[in-house]
Every structure is written in structure tokens, then in C-alpha cells.
Amino acid sequence: MRTRLGxxxxxVATIRQARGTRYPDPVTTAAMAELxxxxxxxxxxxxxxxxxxxxxxxxxxxxxxTRLNLEMAATDEMVGIALALGPDSVTLVPEKREEQTxxxxxxxxxxxxxxxxxxxxxxxxxIVVSLFIDPETAQIDAASRLGVQVVEIHTGDYAEADDDETxxxxxxxxxxxxxxxAASGLVVAAGHGLDYVNVAxxxxxxxxxxxxxxxxxxxxxxxxxxxRAVREMKDLLGAR
Ligand code: PXP
Numbered sequence: 001m002r003t004r005l006g007x008x009x010x011x012v013a014t015i016r017q018a019r020g021t022r023y024p025d026p027v028t029t030a031a032m033a034e035l036x037x038x039x040x041x042x043x044x045x046x047x048x049x050x051x052x053x054x055x056x057x058x059x060x061x062x063x064x065x066t067r068l069n070l071e072m073a074a075t076d077e078m079v080g081i082a083l084a085l086g087p088d089s090v091t092l093v094p095e096k097r098e099e100q101t102x103x104x105x106x107x108x109x110x111x112x113x114x115x116x117x118x119x120x121x122x123x124x125x126x127i128v129v130s131l132f133i134d135p136e137t138a139q140i141d142a143a144s145r146l147g148v149q150v151v152e153i154h155t156g157d158y159a160e161a162d163d164d165e166t167x168x169x170x171x172x173x174x175x176x177x178x179x180x181x182a183a184s185g186l187v188v189a190a191g192h193g194l195d196y197v198n199v200a201x202x203x204x205x206x207x208x209x210x211x212x213x214x215x216x217x218x219x220x221x222x223x224x225x226x227x228r229a230v231r232e233m234k235d236l237l238g239a240r
Contacts, residue, residue, distance in 0.1 A: 003203045006040035006069055006191070007033040008214025013043075013051035015218075026052065027059045034065050040088075042212045044071035045081065047095060054081070061085050069212070071132070074111075074118045082122060089128035091152055091212075092118065105134035105154040108142035119146050130189060135177030144184045151181050152189040152212065155202060159193025175205055182207035196220065 009026040016024055030041040041064050043052045060068055067088040072078040073095035082090050092115070094106050108115060108131055119129050130150035133139040134157075143151045158170035174190065181188045190202055191212035202208065 001206070001209070003208060004039035004210040005037070006042040006067075006189075006210055006212035007038040007217060008042040008044070008071075008191075008212055009033065009218070010044050010051045011215055011218040013053070013056060017051055026056050027063060030060055030064060038066060040067040040069050040210070040212075042069040042071060042091070042214070044093070045078065047073060047075065047077070057081070057085060057087075061087065069130070074106075074115055079118055079121060082127060083125050086125065087127060089130055089150070090122050091130040091132055091150075093132040104156070105132050105136075105139060108133060108139050108146070112142050112146065116146055119148050123147070123149075130187075132191075135173045137177070137180055140177060140181045140184060140186070143181075144186060148186070150187040150189055152191055152210075153177055153181070153208070154192050155190050155194055156192040158202070159195070159198055171201055174202065178205050178207035 007030070009029045012024050012026040012029045016022070016026070026043065033041060041060060043057065043060065045052050045054070045057055057070070069089045069091055070082055070085070070087040071091045071093050072082060074092045092106055094104065096103065106115075115131075122129050128150060129148040130152050131143045131146070131148055132152045132154060133143060135153050140151060153174055155174060158167070158174055161167040161170050178188045178190070187209055188207045189210040189212060190205075190208050193215075194202060194211060194213045195216035199211070199213070203211065
């Protein structure tokens with residue numbers, strides 16, 4: 001079975017926000033990702049609005065042709081936004097203001113009762129709920145108890161492994177977690193830090209149905225598109 005690709009366009013918005021311009025627009029990028037075969041568009045609306053804006057979300061809801069997956073913290077503000085918007089799915093992630101990017105999975109075990117109300121409210125509104133968790137049995141079991149449909153396994157420790165032994169250990173952890181989650185009846189997704197070098201081993205895990213990938217795709221786009229972008233600017237300057 002082919003693994004579905006969710007393309008995360010947050011970092012297109014990061015470039016836009018760096019200058020406060022209208023471009024590059026993550027909405028346009030999402031449409032291009034779909035033309036190239038993306039199965040889903042993923043965006044993280046952060047509390048501090050450092051990249052994706054509320055306006056992006058509103059337009060994406062109107063324009064995404066595949067599926068819109070909203071990553072968000074389990075806060076009252078975000079739950080209100082999700083219920084008003086109605087994305088296809090919500091992925092609940094932990095969020096700290098000072099972090100560079102999402103660090104670690106959600107501690108579902110510790111927050112089970114608080115998460116129950118959030119998950120129930122979203123599922124009652126027909127939104128598929130996914131929990132972003134570390135590859136740990138206890139977290140998967142807690143997600144099962146909450147009755148959510150999907151778990152997304154955090155691949156950050158795997159992606160950051162800087163020697164072969166750690167790489168193998170982290171890969172085995174993810175494989176075991178994926179097997180356990182699938183055996184528990186959960187749809188299994190994975191993501192974070194996946195790139196053009198490390199993705200193959202994860203995509204080969206049969207239980208993993210979906211990968212959400214952002215930073216490496218946006219970074220690659222800068223490089224593969226750079227030469228053309230310079231040529232186009234050069235053309236505007238005219239021949240000498
Ligand atoms: N999945 C989740 C739940 C995330 O929080 C992120 C980062 O926003 C990603 C996938 C994508 O990670 P990356 O940008 O490293 O590919």
C-alpha cells in the first residue's frame with residue numbers, strides 16, 4: 001500500500017512573515033502541493049501566530065481539494081477555531097511558546113481527562129482526531145482509551161539520531177509502536193524531521209499509512225527553484 005503524503009506548508013508562511021509581505025502564500029503553495037500529488041495539506045496554527053495566520057486557515061478550508069489537517073494545541077481558543085472551521089482532521093500537539101518547533105509528543109497519559117473533553121468535542125463535530133505522540137506503548141494505550149481514530153508517531157528522535165546504532169534503535173521503537181497502534185485499531189501516521197535521506201525507512205513500515213512532512217520539502221523547494229528564480233529576475237533586467 002502506498003503511504004499517503006500530508007504536506008505541511010507552515011514554513012512557506014514563515015518566509016512570508018519574516019517580511020510581512022503577501023508572498024509566498026501558503027494557500028497557493030497548498031494548491032501546488034495538491035497538483036503535485038499531495039494527499040493532504042497540514043498546517044499548524046500556533047498560539048503566537050508565528051507562521052500560519054487565521055486568514056490562511058479560512059481560505060484553505062475553502063480551497064483545499066484533498067484533506068485539511070489542522071495541527072493545534074488543546075486550548076480553548078484552538079478548539080473554538082477548529083469547531084468553527086471544521087477541518088477534516090485535527091492533530092493535537094503539545095506547544096510551548098519558546099520552542100523552535102514541536103518538541104516531543106503529547107503526554108496523553110498525564111493529560112487523559114483534560115484531553116477527553118477536547119477529543120469528544122471535536123469528534124462530536126465529525127472532525128477526525130489524531131494525537132501526536134512519542135513511540136511509547138503507554139501513550140498509544142491512552143490514545144485508544146480516548147477513542148480517537150489516529151495517532152501520529154513523533155519521528156523527531158529518529159530524525160536526530162547521529163549514529164547508526166541510535167538510528168536503528170529509534171527505527172525499531174517506531175516499528176514496534178506502529179505495530180501496537182495498528183493492532184489496537186488506530187490509523188497510524190508519523191512525522192517530524194523527515195527528509196529526503198531518512199524518509200525511506202519510515203515509509204517502509206507497513207502499518208504507517210500517512211506521513212506529514214514540511215520543513216524538508218520547503219527547504220528543497222528553495223534549492224530546486226533557486227536557479228530559475230534568479231534567471232527570471234535576470235530576464236527582468238534586460239539584456240546588456
Ligand atoms: N507532524 C506534526 C504533528 C508536526 O507538529 C510537524 C511540525 O509542524 C510535522 C509533522 C512536520 O514536521 P517537519 O516540518 O519537521 O517535516
